[in-house]
Amino acid sequence: MSTQPARIAFDVDPGDHLSLPGWLYHDPEFFEAEAARFLRAAPQVVCHVNELARPGEWRSFDYLGESVIVIRGDDGAVRAFANVCRHRGSRLTDGTGGCAKKLVCPYHAWTYDLDGRLTGVPMKTQYPGLDQSKLGLFPIAVELWRGFVFVTLEPGAPSVAEMMAPYEHEIAPYRFEELQPIGRVTLRPRALNWKTIADNYSDGLHIPVGHPGLTRLFGRSYDIEANAHVDRMSGLLVERPSANPSERAYQHFLPSVAHLPEAQQRLWLYYKLWPNVAFDIYPDQVDFMQFLPTSSTTTTIREISYALPDDRREMRAARYLNWRINRQVNAEDTKLIERVQAGMASPSYVAGPLGESEVCLRSFARKVRRLIPEARLPHAPTPGWSRRAPVQAVD
Secondary structure, three states, rough: OOOOOEEEEEOOHHHHHHHOOHHHHHHHHHHHHHHHHHOOOEEEEEHHHHHHHOOHHHHHHHHEEEEEEEOOOOOOEEEEEEOOOOOOOOOOOOOOOEOOOOOOOOOOOEEEEOOOOEEEOOOOOOOOOOHHHHHHOOEEEEEEEEOEEEEEEOOOOOOOHHHHHHHHHHHHHHOHOOEEEEEEEEEEEOOOHHHHHHHHHOOOOHHHHHHHHHHHHOOOEEEEOOOOOEEEEEEEEOOOOOHHHHHHHHHHHOOOOOOOOHHHHOOEEEEEOOOEEEEOOOOEEEEEEEEEEOHHHHEEEEEEEOOOOOOHHHHHHHHHHHHHHHHHHHHHHHHHHHHOOOOOOOOOOOOOOOOOOOOOHHHHHHHHHHOHHHHOOOOOEEEEEOHHHOOEOOO
16 A cells, blocks of 8 residues: 555646635634644734733733743743643633732642742652652743734744734834733634634725725725735725714824824734734724634634823824724624635535635635645545645645
C-alpha cells in the first residue's frame, strides 16, 4: 500500500474565484483541523499594558480551551502563563482580572511568584526529591505591539509587528501606546461558525445593502484591500447631515483631534489580522473585536474599546454616539450572518462565485485552502481525514 499522501492536482486552482464550501462552516472535524493547523498559532489580543500598570496586576483570556493569565512582574516585565497549577491542574485565578502579590492555587495553596516561579509548597516533605525550579507556571508567548498585549498558544504565525508593518505609518499618529480602556470587555456568544463572522467583517459589498446607517455616514467612500496577513477597509465621514438623529449628532459633535493629520480627522480605519482579530480606528476611539471559536457552530465575539483621555463634552458625546451606532450595526450584522450560517447547513449550497472587488474574501478563502487543502472539496471527506496524511494541492 502506498504511503504517499493523497494529491489534488489543478493546473489552475478553480477555487480562486469561489467562496468556501458550506461544509466547512459546520463540520466538527474541519474545526479540529483549523485549531491544529493555524488557530492555535494565531496571535490574540488580551489587553493593553496600561491595564497592567502595577506589579501583580493581571488579566485573563480564554481561547480554544486554554485559559491564559498575563501579569506584570515585580521587575516590570509583562509575562503570560497557562492558568493551570502544576500540582493537580487547578485553575489559579477566576474572573477577568485583578491584582495579586503572588498567585496562590485555591486547591492546595501551591504558590507562584509573579515571574511564574514555584515558591511555596505546603507539606513539602511529602514530595521527596521535588525540584521546584522545574515546576514553574507554563509560559505562553507574549508580544507587545504598540502597547497591546498579544499571546500565542503555539509558534508558527508571523508576529503582529510583521503583519502590521505595511500600515505602521498610518497607525503611528493615533498614539496607541497611551490608550486607556473605556468600558469593559464584552463577550457575545453566537451560534455561528467563526468564519461566518470573519467573512462578514471583510465583506464590503453588503454594507450598502445591510447597513443603511453606515451608508449615510460614509456614502460610497469605502476602500478595501487585502494584504498578506491583514485586510484593510476605510471610509471618510461625509459632511452631509444624516437623517438619523444619532448619526447626525455624531457628525456634529465629533471634535478635531490635535494629534491627527487633517486627512485622518474624519477617517474610519478597519484592520483584520488573519485569522480572527479585528480593530476599528476612529478619531475618537479604537475598538478591538475577536471571533473566538468555541466549536464548529459556536463562537464568542470578544470586544473592548480604548481611547486617549479627553474630557471634552463633545468627545464624550461622540464616544457615546459611536457606541449607539455600533450597537445598531452589530444587530444588523447578527441577523445577516445568522441567515448565512443557516444556509451553509443546506446540502443544496455549493461554493458561490466571488466578485473581482471581493478581494478580502478571496484572500481569506485562499489562505484556508492553502493551510487545509481539503477545503477545496465540495463535500466533507471520510471521517478521520484530518488525522491521516495530509492532502497536497498542486496548483
